Amino acid sequence: MTAVAGADVRSARLRLRVRNARSFVRRFLGRRDGALGVAILAAFSVVALFPDLLVGPLQTVTTATGRQLEAPSVAHLFGTDHLGRDMLNLTVHGTRISMTIGLLATLVTLVIGVLVGIVAGYVGGATDTVLMRITDFFLVLPTFVLALILAPIVLDLIGTDAQIGGIRATLFVIVVVIGITSWASTARIIRAQALTLKERAFVSRARVIGASGTHIMVRHILPNVLNLIVANAVLTFAGAILTETTLSFVGLGDPFDPSWGQILNAAQESGAPGLGAWWYVAPPAVSVVLVVLSFTLVGGALDEVLNPRLRARR
């Protein structure tokens, strides 16, 4: 093949990709729920990226600007907590921490899940059997309870004040524990797809011209499961946020880097709900629900756009 023809093929392929992407975006945003979800997530992402610009640095006991458990007012739009900290300030910083943990945990989950899924599906044989037995085990296990005992053990082993790459170790442990306990369903889905891809002509051709297994998995299988990975990532993100919130709520969070779940834990510990301090509960709770709901909506919309069978059913 000459260089000119190669460039032609490449630019034609690029045009096709752009056209596909455009039609995808149009179809996706044409669904109102998907568009709404994206808008809400975009707003939360902006808040998560620039918390200091919006509300200043995270307030502590010493820098608290209000009195204890003040109801919402002009000075404190969301009220104050039991230490007099501004709830808006706490919630905005909680957004940064919850979204960061959610994102990192999703990445860990996907890396493990995709790796296990592709290797099991492509290599097959005994490797597949062993990997799938482990996957099934993790699917059956109440993984949240496992996370519940794994997290404090790891925390006690490395110490709660340790830092890993500038991130407080407590947050890091939560990320890893969520990853370890939630990759199994991703692995199953990716394996099923890898199994069918393996039988396709382009894979056997690559094998015939002497491509190694690793090369085929990275260059031929992985790009073809990207769709699935994206659709899966959205739901994984929602699950990670829920798990993080629950783990923090039961006391495994970091009081110095409060996520939404950690704020709710502090509210519960201080007895705020029983005192009727709804403003201590509402901001973090509404944030969790909005973000998880948006991910669910986006996931549903993605599913229907990417999966023609579902589209026909509606």
Place this chain on the structure above:
Amino acid sequence: MSGRYLARKGVQAIVTIAFILVLNFILFRMMPGSPDRVIARNLPAPVHAQLLERWGLDKPLIPDQLVAYVGATLQGDLGDSYRFRGETVVDVLAERIWPTLLLFGLGEIIAIVLGLGLGAYSGWRRGGPVDYVGNGVSLVLYSMPYFVIGMIVLVVFSAGLGWFPTSGMFTIAATYASPLDQAWDFLAHFTLPLTTVAIGLVGQYSILMRSSIIDVMGEDYIATARAKGLRDGVVLRDHALPNALLPAVTLVAINLGYVIAGAITVEIVFGWPGLGTLTVDALAARDYPVLQGVFLLLSISVVLANLAADIAYGALDPRVRT
């Protein structure tokens, strides 16, 4: 149902439980304050060695210590609680399991009846007002951690309206004139946690049932039933519902573990003295033996629930009897 199907499912469950036991053993070794670390603290070497021998900790981890651990566990010995001096883990768990069973047993039943009913109706009248509202509400509920629902319920009905007490199972240090008074007090404390659990579960069960009904409605036998001129209600009751219930109920059984694990957090909100509050207290006190006991108990229950679901599915649906 063929014996082979039963046997295969049984073996799978046993293998899974064996995995869980090994995992629990490994976690025991990892945890801070594991026996040899506690013993090794500040002791002269000969005494230390003697102690290790006394507890069998000088033997290799695998197989000797593993066998000893599995043997003890199978005999119902889960060790002693760190926090409650002199109480075994089994005692602690036995005391706390009843409130949890009561709360979730009743909550599950209410949620299954309501959720499946709502889901079936929404799916059948897809696009109708009930479906529109029901689906929206279900999605929002599905996005809420259970304890958040609990906190909202608590703020509104307990702190705000003052209708119910805020926490516990009975009023502290109360003396009752009659058993009826006591029962009334219990009900007052029980209502909010029960409502929370039911609300928390209804959303997902309704979503499950809705999609199950919608799947079934695309089947040929529904078109046939309609073509025969059967009334709408008859098609729903005799043709769609029985077929849609099966996968929905199975999914409910399979999800039981996830649901209960997340939902025990409801107990924390209401100070309900069950496994959830036990877990959190054990977590705060780093009472590892109790945590491991909770994990063992919950994971084995989940495996057994799955097995029951598989068997029920096999008994009811001839297509999976292989």
